[in-house]
Amino acid sequence: MLINKKVIIIGGGPAGIATAIQLKRYNINALIIEQNQLGGLLKNAYKVENYLGFPNGVSGSELTDIFSNHIIKKNIEVLYDKVIQLLFEKDKFCIQTCKNKLESEIVVIASGTKPKSINNIYDNNIFDRIFYEVYPLRKIKNKTIGIIGAGDAAFDYAMTLSEKNKVIIFNRGENEKCLPVLFKLAEKQDNILYLKNYKLIELKKNKEKLLSVFNQNNTIQKFTFDYILFAIGREPQLDFLSDGIKPHIDSLIKNHKLFLIGDVKNGIFRQASIATANGIEAGMLISVHPQNLKLKCF
């Protein structure tokens, strides 16, 4: 069945949620398509200390629960499905998801980022032991976890996991690239060990565990873990863009038919407040554009 909507938002993280809520203020009912669950990447955050209104900080999962409740309260429609292709044909967007086909006049891409991976050092048979976000591991306890990376995400994930597990953070270089406050917190945790100059070179299954092999200043070091969590950077998630749409992106954006908002386009400025501000701005631009004023009655 073909679903027809005036405005479709790809991604139900902070940016997509803020867009839908802003549009609702103008009586424009947008549809959010979310492949996973509402809240996006922020649900992984150990403690969010820079979001207005939470002077004592708030965990990412608590904050994203508040966002999800806001969506429910505003009766905003969410389709839980994965967008696999976005096309633009005959003056409208065609969106192919895993289970549905949709059309719309306006599309807001708020799909965030995807993790960078190094999959040339391990086989398919260990996929169930390898993670790129901490959220799926948040309930585990009494395990030993290796975290690869030394940025904000690596130390943030370590804080979450160290409450009930042992964690080792491996930096392939000399300097960590994380907020000083986060580093100090991690330093105080007995369950976190931080090692510098360890480059992961191989990962393989060893019975029910993972054997990980590191090069440390030209000597081989081996560790056994229950899980490995990669935090080695992220890049824009735009896998669903069809080749046909790519040359037209700039003009579609200029004409306020297509919006790219939040982490997907914010480079190093990947923060929840910036993403939500982008969403509010997109909602306002959609509402005031003369071409789109007619949407308000839908």
Ligand SMILES: Cc1cc2nc3c(=O)[nH]c(=O)nc-3n(C[C@H](O)[C@H](O)[C@H](O)COP(=O)(O)OP(=O)(O)OC[C@H]3O[C@@H](n4cnc5c(N)ncnc54)[C@H](O)[C@@H]3O)c2cc1C
């Ligand atoms: C560990 C950690 C700690 C952080 N701490 C803070 C902090 O303290 N303060 C702060 O401001 N920010 C923090 N951030 C950053 C913050 O999480 C992001 O800036 C914010 O979530 C970006 O929102 P977004 O909506 O642009 O993207 P995302 O949150 O990434 O949301 C994108 C959504 O799109 C969905 N999606 C992607 N592709 C598709 C598809 N093909 N089909 C359907 N759905 C799709 C995804 O499932 C996801 O839900 C932290 C991030 C991490 C990882």
